[in-house]
Amino acid sequence: MASVKFVETVKPSRLSKIPPPRSGHRCCCDEGNIYVFGGYSPHHKDELFQELWRFNVATKTWKLLPTTGSFPTEVASSCVILDKGNLVVFGGSGVPFGMCNSKKLHVCSLKTLQWFDLSDRYSERAENEDEDVSPIAGYGQSMVLSSDKELYVFGGTTGLEFNSFLYRYSLKEHKWNKVSCDHSPIPRYRHESICDGQRFYVIGGGRGSRDPNNYFQLDKIESFNLESKRWEEHVCYPSKPYGFPKRRRCHGCVMYNSTVFICGGYDGLTIFDDIWSLDLATFQWEKIPQMLPYPVYFHSATVTPSGCMYVFGGVKTLNSTEDVRSNDIFRMWLTQPSLAELCWEVVTACLQRNKALLSEARKLGIPHHFLQRVM
Numbered sequence: 001m002a003s004v005k006f007v008e009t010v011k012p013s014r015l016s017k018i019p020p021p022r023s024g025h026r027c028c029c030d031e032g033n034i035y036v037f038g039g040y041s042p043h044h045k046d047e048l049f050q051e052l053w054r055f056n057v058a059t060k061t062w063k064l065l066p067t068t069g070s071f072p073t074e075v076a077s078s079c080v081i082l083d084k085g086n087l088v089v090f091g092g093s094g095v096p097f098g099m100c101n102s103k104k105l106h107v108c109s110l111k112t113l114q115w116f117d118l119s120d121r122y123s124e125r126a127e128n129e130d131e132d133v134s135p136i137a138g139y140g141q142s143m144v145l146s147s148d149k150e151l152y153v154f155g156g157t158t159g160l161e162f163n164s165f166l167y168r169y170s171l172k173e174h175k176w177n178k179v180s181c182d183h184s185p186i187p188r189y190r191h192e193s194i195c196d197g198q199r200f201y202v203i204g205g206g207r208g209s210r211d212p213n214n215y216f217q218l219d220k221i222e223s224f225n226l227e228s229k230r231w232e233e234h235v236c237y238p239s240k241p242y243g244f245p246k247r248r249r250c251h252g253c254v255m256y257n258s259t260v261f262i263c264g265g266y267d268g269l270t271i272f273d274d275i276w277s278l279d280l281a282t283f284q285w286e287k288i289p290q291m292l293p294y295p296v297y298f299h300s301a302t303v304t305p306s307g308c309m310y311v312f313g314g315v316k317t318l319n320s321t322e323d324v325r326s327n328d329i330f331r332m333w334l335t336q337p338s339l340a341e342l343c344w345e346v347v348t349a350c351l352q353r354n355k356a357l358l359s360e361a362r363k364l365g366i367p368h369h370f371l372q373r374v375m
Helices: 339-353 357-363 368-374
Strands: 027-028 033-035 054-057 061-064 079-083 086-090 105-109 114-117 142-145 150-154 166-170 175-178 190-194 199-203 218-225 231-234 252-256 258-263 275-279 286-287 300-305 308-315 324-335
Touching: 027 079, 033 086, 033 308, 061 258, 079 142, 086 142, 086 150, 142 190, 150 190, 150 199, 190 252, 199 258, 252 300, 252 308, 258 300, 258 308
Parallel strands: 027 300
Antiparallel strands: 027 033, 033 054, 054 061, 079 086, 086 105, 105 114, 142 150, 150 166, 166 175, 190 199, 199 218, 218 231, 252 258, 258 275, 275 286, 300 308, 308 324
């Protein structure tokens, strides 16, 4: 991993608003912005953050987005993905956890900042029917989007029970199906899933106990084959000399160029600050020399199309009397940044100091997609 650089704490612009510290939120990104949805903190007046923030990576400024429409009300440990300018949100819990769960599907257009509740379009049949059935209400699931525009939602909890149910939702037909197949993974929540187009892989997870035996080891991982509609098991190979990552849930997870990166999380006893990579071609684990600035879990990670991983928020201690949450943002390049990216970082630093230079940049013919990052 010689191309991996270092973990950098990103300092927001001096005049920027900053989101309050939180956990249980979700992050996603495009080339120029990080989006932070929802979250929880017992120190917040409403405990839940029914809000959507945007962090511009060029100007290093946060903005609370003024959305309209049916904003989701259950915003802790939801599933969130970004698809061509649309934020797709499923499930989540309110407070107290497990007492007010969601099985609704919401979409927010990042162009118009309007929310739409898609659950009005699909059936509410009982969960024990085979077809045309919406998932059970819960939180801590994982969600991926296949290349044929189908959402897959796996696992999660109601707060009392954990499951390994798999549901598929067609964004074209607005219809849910429960996918029944043999050898599904053991029930879990706060795992992570990533999709490479052919399969989606389930990474880690656990149940509500603090017993590490209720967390899932990473010497093997399971995937769902989107073509055969079958679960498969993959034997992984340990890093030398570090072995396998310790079992964990509530970790960050991204994929870049067919390599999975996980960071942080906890096993019921220990919070982690480590970063690992898994090559999906060889299933070889490697421990990244860099570490997060401090151990954290219930955070969220995302990666830009150019290969920069961002990590935001989370819980920094298991001491319930302190309950320290974070609103820090870290980044780490997962590949060698291009010369254009390096040059653009210099240019944006100048533009931040002198906005009048923006019009001059336009005259110089700097590509519009770069200029959009600071507008």
